[in-house]
Amino acid sequence: MTLAGKTVVILGAGRSGRAAAALALREGATVHAHDAADSIGGMPEGTVLHPSADETSGRSTACDLLVVSPGIDTYGPLVAAYSAGAGEMIGETEFASRYYKGRIIGITGTNGKTTTTELVERILRAGGYDAAPCGNYGVPFSEIVMRDPVPTAVSLELSSFQLETISSLRPDVSIWLNFAPDHMDRYPTVAAYFQAKLHIFDNQIAADTAVVRAGEKLPPIQPRVVTFSTEDATADWFSDGRIITRKGKTVLDLEASTRMRGLHNAENAMAAIAACEALGIPVDVAGEALDGYAPPLHRCELVRTLDGVEYLNDSKATNLHALESALRSQTRPVVLIAGGKEKGLDYAPVVPLLEKKAVAAVTYGQIAAPLAAVFSAAVPVEQVTTLAEAIAAARRLAPRGATVLLSPGTSSFDQFSGYEQRGDVFRELVLNLR
Numbered sequence: 001m002t003l004a005g006k007t008v009v010i011l012g013a014g015r016s017g018r019a020a021a022a023l024a025l026r027e028g029a030t031v032h033a034h035d036a037a038d039s040i041g042g043m044p045e046g047t048v049l050h051p052s053a054d055e056t057s058g059r060s061t062a063c064d065l066l067v068v069s070p071g072i073d074t075y076g077p078l079v080a081a082y083s084a085g086a087g088e089m090i091g092e093t094e095f096a097s098r099y100y101k102g103r104i105i106g107i108t109g110t111n112g113k114t115t116t117t118e119l120v121e122r123i124l125r126a127g128g129y130d131a132a133p134c135g136n137y138g139v140p141f142s143e144i145v146m147r148d149p150v151p152t153a154v155s156l157e158l159s160s161f162q163l164e165t166i167s168s169l170r171p172d173v174s175i176w177l178n179f180a181p182d183h184m185d186r187y188p189t190v191a192a193y194f195q196a197k198l199h200i201f202d203n204q205i206a207a208d209t210a211v212v213r214a215g216e217k218l219p220p221i222q223p224r225v226v227t228f229s230t231e232d233a234t235a236d237w238f239s240d241g242r243i244i245t246r247k248g249k250t251v252l253d254l255e256a257s258t259r260m261r262g263l264h265n266a267e268n269a270m271a272a273i274a275a276c277e278a279l280g281i282p283v284d285v286a287g288e289a290l291d292g293y294a295p296p297l298h299r300c301e302l303v304r305t306l307d308g309v310e311y312l313n314d315s316k317a318t319n320l321h322a323l324e325s326a327l328r329s330q331t332r333p334v335v336l337i338a339g340g341k342e343k344g345l346d347y348a349p350v351v352p353l354l355e356k357k358a359v360a361a362v363t364y365g366q367i368a369a370p371l372a373a374v375f376s377a378a379v380p381v382e383q384v385t386t387l388a389e390a391i392a393a394a395r396r397l398a399p400r401g402a403t404v405l406l407s408p409g410t411s412s413f414d415q416f417s418g419y420e421q422r423g424d425v426f427r428e429l430v431l432n433l434r
Helices: 015-026 055-059 077-085 092-097 113-126 141-145 190-200 263-278 283-289 320-328 349-357 368-375 386-396 418-432
Strands: 007-011 030-034 048-050 065-068 089-091 103-110 132-136 153-157 173-176 209-211 224-229 238-239 244-248 247-252 301-306 311-312 334-339 358-364 381-383 403-408
Touching: 007 015, 007 077, 015 030, 015 065, 015 092, 055 077, 065 077, 065 092, 089 092, 092 141, 103 113, 103 263, 113 132, 113 153, 113 263, 113 283, 132 141, 132 224, 141 153, 173 190, 173 263, 209 263, 209 334, 224 263, 224 403, 238 263, 244 263, 247 263, 247 283, 263 283, 263 320, 301 418, 311 418, 320 334, 320 349, 334 368, 334 386, 349 358, 349 368, 349 381, 358 368, 368 381, 386 403, 386 418, 403 418
Parallel strands: 007 030, 007 065, 030 048, 065 089, 103 153, 103 173, 132 153, 173 209, 209 224, 224 238, 311 403, 334 358, 334 403, 358 381
Antiparallel strands: 238 244, 244 247, 301 311
């Protein structure tokens, strides 16, 4: 893709936008950065800055290429205004992929992407690749392309927002972890969210591989399909939550070799090992690469045990499917803490699982009342306002031998800057319990 003499507009001046601008400048383009903020900082030298971007400025802007940052709604009026005068509109991830010649393992799914991205990068390195994690996790893909030397493989986490704007990105191996309703504050329907995710397969051919959770209702796809499951023992890869097997042969004991626990982490590990095997990395090398691995923070993180009660931080659970995965993985009676921002999700499907796994629930935040109404069909519920109040209530409700599980089931933006801050606050509050 030749940009010499071309005009590129970067819409969104965050880290992805800055990386895309640097890459466009390297390729000889005249680069303009537009952002809705009153001022723009941090852009590479040579970028023409346009703060206070709005639909009016968009309609008066013309360019050869429009690169949209993933946090901006692709289907919104701002992008529509800027797209009208653009020769082509793509996202930062697609833009970077046009200048990358290495191997790509692309990872998508409603939940588990970040853990799987870390596992893939770890196995790729053990297998001899100079690998880097990027995309929705780590650093923008454009930053990877700008490195010297350029990594020979990437573990590329792909959100639905990034997949909306691809046109030629072709992973050598795609991973489809799971699908459940999410981001209904951005997508008009669940089907629209599903279609955005499906773009990961758009450009794969029969010589490529798709690693897919068994039972996912996907349309026909071109790549060779490898399946994994914690429910269907006939899948290519299977685990009971502890032992991972490949076509009946034991590959890894998660409890003996790693700090990963639960069915959802077993699925992440199977997907990562299978994907890297598709690039020629032996299964035994992959198993050795995961030795001692601990999942990222905020993903069923054991904070402490107090008075015989475990406190788990699963703040990364920002949707119903993640909440269900965390509950399903528990082996002790649960007092669930859930709540946060109202995202328009239907939580009724979690009721049977609550009946099976939980002894009580505490709801808090913007969504506290509707969650309490739903959860009360299964367990006793206390409704509070803040996370601190929720922890105090859960402590009162939890019998010895139970688990207090923070698995909010929605985003944090009613009270926190993100799930990380929410999890950090939970951890600090729990560690200060006396």
